[in-house]
Amino acid sequence: MTWDLFGQLFTAQLGLWWIIWPGILLGIVVGFLPGFNAENTLIMLLPLTLAMPVEHAFAFMTSLYCATHLGGGIPAILVRIPGTPGAAATTLDGYPLTQQGRGQFALVLSFVASVFSGLIACLVTIAMLPWLSAMGLYLRSVEMVVIMLFGLTLIAVIASKDTVKGLIAGLFGLMIGMIGTDHIYNAPRATFGFLELYDGVPLVPALIGLFAVGEALMMAERKLIAGGAPGAAGTRVSGHDWGQTFEAFRYSVRHWWHIVWTGLVGLVIGIVPGAGASIASFVAYQQSRMWSKEPEKYGTGEPKGVIAAEGGNNGVCSGTLVPMMALGVPGGSTSAVMMIVLQYHGMTMGPTLFSENPQLAYGVFVGMLLSYLFMILTIFPLARYMSRIVLIETTYLVPIIILVTVVAAFSERQYVFDMGIAIVFGIIGYIAHKTEYHVAAILIGVVLGPIFEKYLVRALRLSEGDPRIFFSSPIANGLWALLAISLLVPVFRAWRVKQKAPAT
Amino acid sequence: MQSRRATAAELVIPLLALGFTTYFLYSVSGLEWEAKANGVIVGSLLIVLVCAQLVRQGMAMARRGGWLDFTALFEPRDALLKRLGMLAITIAFVATVPWLGLGLGLFIALAAGFAVMGVHGVKHVLLVSFIIAAACTLLFTVALDSSLPRGPVEDLLFLLLRQAR
Numbered sequence: 001m002t003w004d005l006f007g008q009l010f011t012a013q014l015g016l017w018w019i020i021w022p023g024i025l026l027g028i029v030v031g032f033l034p035g036f037n038a039e040n041t042l043i044m045l046l047p048l049t050l051a052m053p054v055e056h057a058f059a060f061m062t063s064l065y066c067a068t069h070l071g072g073g074i075p076a077i078l079v080r081i082p083g084t085p086g087a088a089a090t091t092l093d094g095y096p097l098t099q100q101g102r103g104q105f106a107l108v109l110s111f112v113a114s115v116f117s118g119l120i121a122c123l124v125t126i127a128m129l130p131w132l133s134a135m136g137l138y139l140r141s142v143e144m145v146v147i148m149l150f151g152l153t154l155i156a157v158i159a160s161k162d163t164v165k166g167l168i169a170g171l172f173g174l175m176i177g178m179i180g181t182d183h184i185y186n187a188p189r190a191t192f193g194f195l196e197l198y199d200g201v202p203l204v205p206a207l208i209g210l211f212a213v214g215e216a217l218m219m220a221e222r223k224l225i226a227g228g229a230p231g232a233a234g235t236r237v238s239g240h241d242w243g244q245t246f247e248a249f250r251y252s253v254r255h256w257w258h259i260v261w262t263g264l265v266g267l268v269i270g271i272v273p274g275a276g277a278s279i280a281s282f283v284a285y286q287q288s289r290m291w292s293k294e295p296e297k298y299g300t301g302e303p304k305g306v307i308a309a310e311g312g313n314n315g316v317c318s319g320t321l322v323p324m325m326a327l328g329v330p331g332g333s334t335s336a337v338m339m340i341v342l343q344y345h346g347m348t349m350g351p352t353l354f355s356e357n358p359q360l361a362y363g364v365f366v367g368m369l370l371s372y373l374f375m376i377l378t379i380f381p382l383a384r385y386m387s388r389i390v391l392i393e394t395t396y397l398v399p400i401i402i403l404v405t406v407v408a409a410f411s412e413r414q415y416v417f418d419m420g421i422a423i424v425f426g427i428i429g430y431i432a433h434k435t436e437y438h439v440a441a442i443l444i445g446v447v448l449g450p451i452f453e454k455y456l457v458r459a460l461r462l463s464e465g466d467p468r469i470f471f472s473s474p475i476a477n478g479l480w481a482l483l484a485i486s487l488l489v490p491v492f493r494a495w496r497v498k499q500k501a502p503a504t
Numbered sequence: 505m506q507s508r509r510a511t512a513a514e515l516v517i518p519l520l521a522l523g524f525t526t527y528f529l530y531s532v533s534g535l536e537w538e539a540k541a542n543g544v545i546v547g548s549l550l551i552v553l554v555c556a557q558l559v560r561q562g563m564a565m566a567r568r569g570g571w572l573d574f575t576a577l578f579e580p581r582d583a584l585l586k587r588l589g590m591l592a593i594t595i596a597f598v599a600t601v602p603w604l605g606l607g608l609g610l611f612i613a614l615a616a617g618f619a620v621m622g623v624h625g626v627k628h629v630l631l632v633s634f635i636i637a638a639a640c641t642l643l644f645t646v647a648l649d650s651s652l653p654r655g656p657v658e659d660l661l662f663l664l665l666r667q668a669r
Contacts, residue, residue, distance in 0.1 A: 189531050
């Protein structure tokens with residue numbers, strides 16, 4: 001794309017501010033609400049977007065889509081309820097920061113990471129679109145198995161405090177993730193006779209149960225989320241000044257490279273059709289922890305943990321649109337809805353789109369870029385006020401969180417049955433919390449398990465059961481090497497520390 | 505730091521996992537290998553780990569006691585009634601929502617929830633419950649057009665909306 005075209009598109013998209021802004025605001029609200037996501041909102045709004053000119057519709061849809069990814073991190077940080085599955089990894093360090101009275105700091109960190117990782121991913125996409133679209137073709141089921149393993153190794157990382165307990169939690173999650181029909185024969189497995197479980201355990205009710213209901217039941221023993229009683233010694237509740245906002249800005253500037261590379265991890269994973277934000281955020285978090293000099297701080301309120309999770313979560317946004325625009329294959333369910341709008345307007349997806357209609361093809365990404373710039377102006381002033389949610393007493397928060405999120409569990413599939421699933425997972429989450437089995441490890445298993453199995457079985461079918469297929473491509477071998485390195489580095493580092501210990 | 509006393513409460517998750525894995529393996533016993541390969545591998549690993557945990561926990565409990573000690577799940581005692589109350593209210597809400605509808609069901613459940621959690625003042629409880637239930641009803645059923653069960657409140661609301669049109 002030439003600079004002239006970029007300039008023209010930027011000016012044209014800037015003229016659509018009146019439709020981008022409502023998209024951002026709606027997206028933040030939708031992202032904040034567990035159970036709602038860009039996909040089901042865009043489906044509900046199809047009558048509106050189909051009636052608009054295609055450029056307007058796309059500006060609205062992309063801004064809403066990007067903003068939901070940002071909005072999902074807000075409840076994950078403040079009340080440990082991920083608004084979207086992609087924000088689940090944000091709870092790991094975001095919520096501990098809130099409990100330490102640094103909710104505003106965590107929120108601003110998450111906003112900076114979200115916006116700038118999204119911006120960077122978008123710029124890289126615009127600059128390298130032809131190459132990125134080719135990358136989607138090279139990442140097949142074999143390579144995806146290794147990418148999934150990057151995410152699954154996070155279970156072992158989380159388990160470092162008590163290995164057996166952590167692994168039990170993770171493997172239990174993987175087993176739960178296998179409920180439903182298998183990927184080849186559609187034979188039901190462990191469905192307890194419920195037809196509603198044939199499609200597997202729905203992710204949103206499981207997420208709501210494990211995090212929202214489980215955590216709300218834990219909250220019942222405290223008066224406030226942050227610290228103890230209001231005004232108690234040592235309790236520093238955020239939300240009274242701009243100090244934490246500026247502190248988070250300074251921290252983000254110092255760790256700009258962290259935002260960049262986690263955003264790029266998200267971009268690459270987003271390009272692969274079927275992979276999504278939940279995988280990207282867990283992989284980015286796992287990599288961030290693996291390469292950290294202080295990995296033991298992760299999970300206790302480490303700011304870099306928030307950056308990594310949100311960087312991965314938002315880097316995905318541009319990536320999921322790449323296969324749709326360049327190949328005509330939607331990268332995720334949200335881009336599939338966007339594709340309906342494009343096809344309705346007679347647009348043909350694929351490589352010819354860039355030569356026949358570059359204004360639209362590149363305009364989508366330039367519009368996305370602009371959405372992120374508008375998001376900065378919209379969201380940062382709100383952080384100070386949002387963080388005040390932690391000042392509400394748990395006597396009010398607990399009933400509201402449990403009952404409203406259980407209602408939201410209905411939204412994904414529109415089954416009352418799913419509200420029951422949220423309760424069951426809530427009880428499991430509460431018991432896991434109380435007995436120190438890591439809830440996040442269970443969730444990683446539930447999220448990544450079915451996708452891992454899908455790619456694993458697909459690869460083995462292609463090779464007629466020969467496991468050597470996993471080492472059959474240079475990219476897969478490179479990824480295996482990276483996985484081995486990322487697992488060995490912490491072991492080597494621990495060994496070095498042990499070696500040095502007697503000398504000091 | 506002194507290590508925590510091992511108790512039977514810590515066996516709940518492993519036993520749940522073991523029970524579920526057994527059921528999973530039974531349910532896939534007659535299926536093709538592609539349908540069960542992953543489950544058998546993960547399930548076998550899980551069974552080994554659960555057995556290891558049971559032995560570890562059993563030895564710890566034999567040393568320090570804690571057999572049949574589930575208090576870790578119920579502490580602190582003053583929060584127990586609140587938790588059980590909230591669970592009962594939520595289950596009752598889900599069970600009755602097909603008849604009461606979202607608006608009325610949520611209003612009653614929220615009011616009961618606030619009362620159980622110890623919020624004082626009947627008027628205050630009813631007002632907050634009404635505001636939240638009304639907001640959720642408008643958001644989920646009117647704005648987002650979700651097909652949540654309709655009750656008397658939603659029927660009245662849609663009747664009024666139809667007449668307004």
